[in-house]
Amino acid sequence: MAILKVARMGNPVLRVRADEVPMAEIKSPRIQKLIQDLKDTMEEYGGIGIAAPQVHESLRISIVRIPANSERYPDAEESPLQIFINPIVEVLDSTEQTFWEGCLSVPDMRGLVSRPRHIRITGLDETGAKVQIEAEDFLATVYQHEFDHLDGILYVDRAQPKTLSFQAEYDKYWAGTGLESLDD
Numbered sequence: 001m002a003i004l005k006v007a008r009m010g011n012p013v014l015r016v017r018a019d020e021v022p023m024a025e026i027k028s029p030r031i032q033k034l035i036q037d038l039k040d041t042m043e044e045y046g047g048i049g050i051a052a053p054q055v056h057e058s059l060r061i062s063i064v065r066i067p068a069n070s071e072r073y074p075d076a077e078e079s080p081l082q083i084f085i086n087p088i089v090e091v092l093d094s095t096e097q098t099f100w101e102g103c104l105s106v107p108d109m110r111g112l113v114s115r116p117r118h119i120r121i122t123g124l125d126e127t128g129a130k131v132q133i134e135a136e137d138f139l140a141t142v143y144q145h146e147f148d149h150l151d152g153i154l155y156v157d158r159a160q161p162k163t164l165s166f167q168a169e170y171d172k173y174w175a176g177t178g179l180e181s182l183d184d
């Protein structure tokens, strides 16, 4: 078990397109350890998702897990741990939905971001098996946020600029305004 240091905004590793993981390397000790460390790091910091570039590994791997009855996300529907390697996203419904987003790489900030509400994701899991799922609503936003990390995009690039808020000001003026918040 290892908790890795999280790269913060300004670190170039967050701004480049991450590399595909070759199929033959998925089961290698290096990639398997990275996946375990990503899980440990996400849990340590209370995130609901994390992507490899956030731990200084420019590889197309990300993880999402929304715990049941989460204190931080009481209205979010539970979603079991899912690992995606080399994911591809297809938009099934481009109607936009808006949520407050945050990011472990942009600490203590929030901003409102609009994204398509329904997507299909195709990728590989930690064993190299093909996985395909659909995600809607809040979960669709979480995945899109995570996969943006694989393309060097941060939520602040997509946020409505005038909504960017420090956490304390978010808590004071915006929390509980009806839109869920995510932090990964």
Ligand code: NI
Binding pocket: 102, 103, 104, 105, 145, 146, 149, 184
């Ligand atoms: Ni993030």
